[in-house]
Amino acid sequence: MHYLVTGGAGFIGSNLVDRLLGLGHRVTAFDNFSTGLPRFIEGARANPNFTLIEGDLLDADKIVQAAKGADFVFHLAANADVRFGTEHPRRDLEQNTIATFNVLEAARLSGIRQFAFSSTGSVYGEAAVIPTPEDAPFPVQTSLYGASKLAGEGQIAAYAEGFGLKTFIFRFVSILGPRYTHGHVYDFYRKLSADSSRLPVLGDGHQKKSYLYIDDCVDAILTVTQKADGKVNIFNLGTNEYCEIVDSIRWICEELGANPKLEFAGGTRGWIGDNPFIYLDTTKIRSLGWKPRHTIEQGVRNTLQWLKNNDWVYQQRG
């Protein structure tokens, strides 16, 4: 198989690229390096089955060219920054909604028949049902990020119906693991490295969140794309557990031997549109035989160790 992976130099993308190459597939990665890093694809570039195309998905012609000859698209490129949407409201529209349309058109024009997409549990807004199943009550969006991913989902489903694509939509919780370069573990390690005596924490620390380890995430993606056989295959990806932010802080501090004073900003939410309780029902993907091999605690600890051993990402990403 020849896979096109948009965002192929990013956190999830580069891990998926390595896995696909390891399975003997041909892979074209498309990335604008807005958050992806060249070092994440150093190994891939040594493989003759790998091609890198540097470009932005708003360049519709470029992604059409990149898609030529591919059999399957993993569209993972995105503005993945859920927190700062209101500071630059057009970014989610452009980098998520319009970019996804451009990739769909490229797939259609290139005769690609299968299309997988990284959506998010944020599309459930403040879910009325927890753990939240894929067919939860029609949610109300609470963030521009979630809204832009939902827009992508809708376009993909309409392409499946209108043009016969087979599609896979993954609603992720937050992902942890090697090459992770944004989120609370990343931020807390940077802050504690600068000053281990205190740690500012958004909200009251009791926000409840789910996390999934990157290897389990890639396993899940490949399980679904191999086994699901509908036209529009929508799957939650997450663990059967959640933690509070204060739990994660405790694990991080143990790994670092730190004992900071926690300074809570207060309130139940970390930011406008933050969902204080994210916990997805993963019955559907478990029915395909997949289950995660890492707990949230293992994921947080492994991620912290990877960040300690790869301090260079802070120089490159800030």
Next chain:
Amino acid sequence: MHYLVTGGAGFIGSNLVDRLLGLGHRVTAFDNFSTGLPRFIEGARANPNFTLIEGDLLDADKIVQAAKGADFVFHLAANADVRFGTEHPRRDLEQNTIATFNVLEAARLSGIRQFAFSSTGSVYGEAAVIPTPEDAPFPVQTSLYGASKLAGEGQIAAYAEGFGLKTFIFRFVSILGPRYTHGHVYDFYRKLSADSSRLPVLGDGHQKKSYLYIDDCVDAILTVTQKADGKVNIFNLGTNEYCEIVDSIRWICEELGANPKLEFAGGTRGWIGDNPFIYLDTTKIRSLGWKPRHTIEQGVRNTLQWLKNNDWVYQQRG
């Protein structure tokens, strides 16, 4: 109040404009006349409280200028053509998703605090629950039109959360009445005028659809914007009944004294992504005291009479 009405020269828009002017409000209509017609706002233009701005919503600066000084936006402009999405897939993205974003930004930049939007029952796809309530199970999109309206809904809800707008989202069934210029009554009358001996019908004629009369629709819109007090107020608008296409054909033929041979294309759907059964649960808006004053049959018959008396729309719209 000073209202900005996008699509103000269109079917629903011009009817709403006339109502608002009749109530003594100031109205700015914004329209690109892609489907709106100058004759629909002839009456409005004689009113000193009315301003027309001709422009396209993809011109972000122009809508920002138009929004200045308004208190409330009715964003009704859209590509309302659910049927031909696959022939020009970018149109729904541009005229619905991106256009809606541009109007939201204009509202935000102009300090407008209230925003109403014409969404569609098509966002329910092939609904699992009929009659379909606003909190139906999370639907899968089946048309680019529905997907683009859902994208608009999501952006609006995220703006409500992020920027404090008070918002109103209306999920319409098809609307009938004076100034109606597309849909099955429009098409059937044109076909029967050309040849009353035969009538080609998409699908098997047993598609079940709901329709709402324009006066009832405007009543409903004004009821909700006056009475609903949430941050994101989502309301289905429809009648407590549905008809089959063959019922509507019978009423149309009776009005015309025609007796054509019906030539069914066959299949349960009129086109790719057509929903063969649209029937919305309107319990929520009825709880505000609104109810429709016209049956579907009255709506179809009145619309046919209006088309007979206003043949000029076929010259202008084709």
